[in-house]
Amino acid sequence: MNGREMKLIWLRFAAPLEMILIGIIQRCFPMTDLLLGTLKNLTTFSFVALYEKAEIKAPEDKKKHLLIGVSSDRGLCGAIHTSIAKTLKNEITNLSNAGKEVMVVGVGDKIRGLLQRTHSNYFLLTFKEVGRRPPSFGDASAIALELLNSGYEFDEGSVIYNRFKSVISYKTDEKPIFSFETVAGSESLSIYDDIDADVLRNYQEFTLANILYYSLKESTTSEQSARMTAMDNASKNASEMIDKLTLTFNRTRQAVITKELIEIISGAAALD
Structure with missing residues (x-):
């Protein structure tokens, strides 16, 4: 040859794919600026406002920690999935050394493949068919519902994802999540008057779905730019x-x- x-x-292979990705990124930029900007404000300052204002933290005697790693099923995007796997491995090591019981939820087949050989015993749930279509709130809700129905009662946790910064850069970040029992048992929750238990539970479940949706959007945008x-x-x-x-x-x-x-x-x- x-x-x-x-x-x-x-x-025949790379040039068409590169042009397709450029088109996707260009189409996504108006939506990205609007949607991600709005989601950043809403997620950071509204959806997680209760956690921050009430300074919710799991008590020291609570041992169950949940890690959710957000990736996808697709490759050819550099180290975008490896960075999530590396962060998860470090978190598992640190939390295990601190005496915590750690379980992992893998969103996307890539993260499962990267951790399967060394950390398969930590997996609680895995989700496939991620990244093949633009993420929707329905996808995030389905993941949240599956997690809530799994029967695993975690105390606190983190959603680890890639946050989009620019076309050529991203940052591996995380958002905190808490169980209903941890939120309801917070001593600082008294700053809010008469919060009904059902309202609080709905808020906790809705917050989980929104954080997942935000993470999926950020990760998908980061992945497309990294692939380009x-x-x-x-x-x-x-x-x-x-x-x-x-x-x-x-x-x-x-x-x-x-x-x-x-x-x-x-x-x-x-x-x-």
């Missing part, structure tokens, strides 16, 4: 490799031609 054939194969960057880098690296191979091919061909000419000239001279 020569350099031209390799270049054609690469252009990865394809751009791959295209540049492939072009450099193809140029080097083409140069080597041309030099080798020239050497063969030169050798054959020398043999022909030498043979003609010998006949004379």
